[in-house]
Amino acid sequence: MKIYSIFRSIQGEGITIGAPTVFIRTSGCPLRCTYCDTAQAFEKGEEMSLDDIIAQVEKQKTKTLCLTGGEPLAQKDSYKLIQRLLGKRFVVVVETSGAIPLDEMPCDENLSISMDIKCPSSGESTKMFYSNIELLGPTDQLKFVISDAQDYDFAKDVVREYEPKCEVIFTPVGGTDLKDLAERVLKDGLEVRVLPQLHKFIWGDEDNR
Numbered sequence: 001m002k003i004y005s006i007f008r009s010i011q012g013e014g015i016t017i018g019a020p021t022v023f024i025r026t027s028g029c030p031l032r033c034t035y036c037d038t039a040q041a042f043e044k045g046e047e048m049s050l051d052d053i054i055a056q057v058e059k060q061k062t063k064t065l066c067l068t069g070g071e072p073l074a075q076k077d078s079y080k081l082i083q084r085l086l087g088k089r090f091v092v093v094v095e096t097s098g099a100i101p102l103d104e105m106p107c108d109e110n111l112s113i114s115m116d117i118k119c120p121s122s123g124e125s126t127k128m129f130y131s132n133i134e135l136l137g138p139t140d141q142l143k144f145v146i147s148d149a150q151d152y153d154f155a156k157d158v159v160r161e162y163e164p165k166c167e168v169i170f171t172p173v174g175g176t177d178l179k180d181l182a183e184r185v186l187k188d189g190l191e192v193r194v195l196p197q198l199h200k201f202i203w204g205d206e207d208n209r
Helices: 050-059 078-087 130-135 149-162 179-188 198-203
Strands: 002-010 020-026 064-068 091-096 111-116 141-146 167-172
Touching: 002 050, 002 198, 020 050, 050 078, 064 078, 078 091, 111 130, 130 149, 141 149, 149 167, 149 179, 167 179
Parallel strands: 020 064, 064 091, 091 111, 111 141, 141 167
Antiparallel strands: 002 020
16 A cells, blocks of 8 residues: 555544544545645655554554545555454544445444545535445544535535434634634534544644644
8 A cells, every 4th residue: 555654643633533543644535625734645655565554553552543645445455454453453443535435344343434525615526425424324424624605505405415324523624713613503503513623723734644
């Protein structure tokens, strides 16, 4: 697999926000979102065997892992890596966009999916597989990164139409300007979580991930 970095940090997003986590950041992504904050991982990285990846992960002494990118599921060996990590009893979170079908994802009590649906401001909203939402369960999460009123209305419509069976998270682009988004959610009575990107408060835009 082509890997951009493996590192230990604080989970900055989603329902495990704040938890010490080992991140496996893969290289490459088929999408080009306008607000992408990991564009450095599009091309850079090094080829690593699954054995080498697992050896580096085990050195970190943390049981919670996040497979992220880029887009990890764009690499064919990602599913093999997930299975091996689960076999070693790691708790694995897979961060993926909604642009790749999730049909091959294994079912395991230690695996959860964190899936984005890209909103219009991303420039990639037409590439989503909405059938993926039906595959998400109570231990998974569905995320929307929201830039403006159009994005908000889009996310609200998706939530109301598909009624996800998982946690739903609204996050502002940039991850820190929460007030307007929180007020919209409260006004509309949406049963979603408004969350920041915690790492942006701690490290700003520093590429420490």
